[in-house]
Each structure stands twice: as structure tokens, then as C-alpha cells.
Amino acid sequence: MLRKFIFLGFVWHSISLIAQTDSCDCAANFSTLQRETEANYAGFPVKVTPQTQKTYQELVNQLQKATPTVTQPKQCYDLLASYIHFFKDKHFILSYIPSSEYPWGDKPITESVFKKQCLQPNRHALEGIWTHPDGKLTLGIQRENDTTFTGIVLSSQEQAYRPGMVYVQLTVTPQGYVYQNRESFITTPRPARQIGNLLQLWSHEMWGKIFPQTMNASERIELETWKNQQHGLRFEKLSNKTAWIKIPTFLNNEETLQNWVQQNDAAIKSCENLIIDLTGNGGGSSGWVSLIPYLLTQPIHQRDTYVRVTPDNVHLKRKDLEFFATQPIPEAYQKYFPEATVQAYRSAYEELTTTKLPFYPIPGVTFPMDVPKGNPKKVALIVDGFGGSSTEYFFYLSQQSEKTRRFGTPTYGMMDYEGMSTPTPLPFSSFYLTIPIVKSHWTDTAPIDQTGFIPEYRLDQLPPATWITHVKGVLEKE
Known part of the structure; x- marks a missing residue:
């Protein structure tokens, strides 16, 4: 429930009325992919420019020649993937889920x-x-x-x-x-x-x-934390001063994380220092919301994002905004929605249908400073090259916390354009396309998809097995 009210990204919709079949007409699939991308992808106006137009058109011409004779799904997928890869956006995703035909076959061995x-x-x-x-x-x-x-x-x-x-x-x-x-x-x-x-x-x-x-003893303990769909969640008091939580995924686990954090809240607050270990966390949705109270030293603002204005995208985004623009905000969530914020949503809801802007700003929600000061007094966020999508968004928000520092290596680079927001059916029913329709606040001025976010305390030269001990030492020496 909380996710709906404070974060509008990562929401699945479907508006296309494309008829789907179980046969793979690769030319028809490419035609739909190209049309929908050019019409709605938020990155298209930036990535296909006078400087790149020739290369883009050459690729399109090649695929228009290659696809008409292809009916084998995996071969078609590989061709369509070359189009997706042109844009270098890991949130712009084509998936192929075989229904029966598995391209690898079997390798029987005892x-x-x-x-x-x-x-x-x-x-x-x-x-x-x-x-x-x-x-x-x-x-x-x-x-x-x-x-x-x-x-x-x-x-x-x-x-x-x-x-x-x-x-x-x-x-x-x-x-x-x-x-x-x-x-x-x-x-x-x-x-x-x-x-x-x-x-x-x-x-x-x-x-x-x-x-x-x-496996040795510590490796067996690590593997145990992945049993029963727990996906590696761990909490440990490393000392009387420092607590450590490890969260390897934000994928569809908002309620699990909320309950888990609540169970460990007293122990976390008994320590001066908190290490939030997001190494290996490729993102997912908004389970990170449960961690925000530990970061707060001032209100944390989710900055405006920008939806590409097209008929399809406007339809989708207005569905996101409709509740906020037309219904009373429940009392439990009014702290996130002061009148000025509600009015901004109402304005966006109305103006999206008439705006002449190529990209329209969608207001963000602010996390108020509504927790008492106390432990943890210092927070360390640890990330690595596996950290993408919503993990990177949490990294970005953490920069507004005066007591939080970031350690590790550059993140994956997967958040310039919001992901998983628009599943667009292609003619072949086993192909799944998700087109980002919104760009992040920083995308035009400081894009990160090719670099990742860079933590201020780099740990590249240390063996990863020593990172937690090193960060603990840094926090406790101060």
C-alpha cells in the first residue's frame, strides 16, 4: 500500500491492442518494435540525433531485410535484440520466454x-x-x-x-x-x-x-540465507556499536522487507552505526522505502521526473496520477502529500492532455523529517557493480542524508530511464517488450547509465570479503 502513495515508478500497465499469435512473423514483430520505440521511448529523442541518425537508419534497413524470412523465435529474438542494444539502455528490455522450444536442447549425463x-x-x-x-x-x-x-x-x-x-x-x-x-x-x-x-x-x-x-562454514551460512525465498536477507550486530543488514534484492519483496526491518528495528537502533549492504542488489521495486527512516537528517525529496509526451504515454501517466488528482488522500499518507504536492499532481493530471512540451515534469513525493534524532548516528551504504535500477535510485536519494556515506565500486548503470513501466505486446506472444516512458531528474545533465553512480569511498583495491570489516572500522574509529 505504501508503495502506491510514495513512488510512481516501476508500475506495470498495458494499453496496446496488438493481436498476439503463437507463430513468429519476425518482420511484423520488428515493425511493431520500431514503431512503438520511435513513438514512445523516452530516450529516443536523445539517442537518435543528427549525429546518430545514419547509423540508426542503417541498422533499421539491415533488420528490414533480414527479418522477413525468419520464423524461428530464438533467431528472431537475436535480431530484435540488436535493435534494443543500439540504445544502450538496460531498462529498455526485450524478453523471450520459450513456451516449449528450448534453443539449447538437452545434454544428458549422469x-x-x-x-x-x-x-x-x-x-x-x-x-x-x-x-x-x-x-x-x-x-x-x-x-x-x-x-x-x-x-x-x-x-x-x-x-x-x-x-x-x-x-x-x-x-x-x-x-x-x-x-x-x-x-x-x-x-x-x-x-x-x-x-x-x-x-x-x-x-x-x-x-x-x-x-x-x-563450501566452508561461512559460505554455508550465506547459502542458508537464500532458502525459502529469503534471497539472502541478513541482519547481524557486528559489535555493540555497529549493526549490519544485507539486502541482495528489491525484487517484489516490499512487504517482506517491511516486516523484516520492523522485526530488527530495536536491535538496529541499539547501535550508533548502521551498515546497509546492497552489494549484489540488482534492484526491483521500492522495498528500499523501509530503510528511509534510518537515513533521515532532513526531508528527502524525490525530484521531478519527466514523461515523454505522446498519446500513449499521457494515457498511462494519467492513470498513475488519477487517484491523487481525484480522490482524498488517506490520513495515514497525508504527511507525504501536503496541499502543494496534491495541487501539483492535479495540475499535471489536467495539463498532460494539452501540454505542448516534449517532456512534462511529474512531481515527486517528499519523505518528511518525522523521526526523532537518535541511533543510528552514522550510516554506511555499500554498493557494487551489480547494483542497478531501484538500488541506484536509493543511492541517489541517500545523498540527501547528512549522516550517510557511500562505499564500494561504481553501480551497474540502469536508471537514467525508469524501467518496467510499459509492457508493450508484440505480435509473437512469447516476446515481452518494456519501454521506458519517463526519464530521471538527472538524465539530461548527469547521466549514469554508462558509468553507474560512483561512491565517494572506493573499495576497488580491497578484496570484497574484507569490505564489511573495513567499513565497520572506518565508522567505529570516528
């Missing part, structure tokens, strides 16, 4: 045979047998070539997976591993990393190695 392969010399550290946190699935990861690894199901207690299925494919890139899983292909690169005997697939999954090496 666990005993796989173990023998693992014991051969010169095996890569990633190769071996890995277990899911709940123990219901094991994968055998093997190297296919210099840049590709496949994870094959060796045993399964899940009906959806049978031995021999290729569950995941990992690819080596200059930035590290990226992965695709069996359920879906997605144009946004999904990062992965091996941390000792743990394998993290962005915010989504953690796996533990059980052969030929096995």
Missing part, C-alpha cells in the same frame, strides 16, 4: 560420469557440482569453450526440471560473467560471479559448490 570429468586435470574453478539452497536441484557446470559454460541439471526434485536439461549458460565478457537461464532470454546483460564456492546469479539466485571442492 552424476557419476560428471564427477569423473571434474577430477580431470586443468579444470576451471567454475566447473563442478553446485546445489540450490533448498537442496532440490543440483547442477553440473562444465566448460564448453574459452568463453562459455553450461549448467546441466544432474538431479531434481522439481517437476519443471529433469536431469539433462541445460538450466543456465554463463558467458565470459570483459566485465565478468553474464548469464541466461532456460526460462527466459533477456536483452539486459545479467551479471554473475563466483565468490569462492558460491555462485551468484545477479539478485536472483545463489548456488553452493559441493564437488570436487565444497
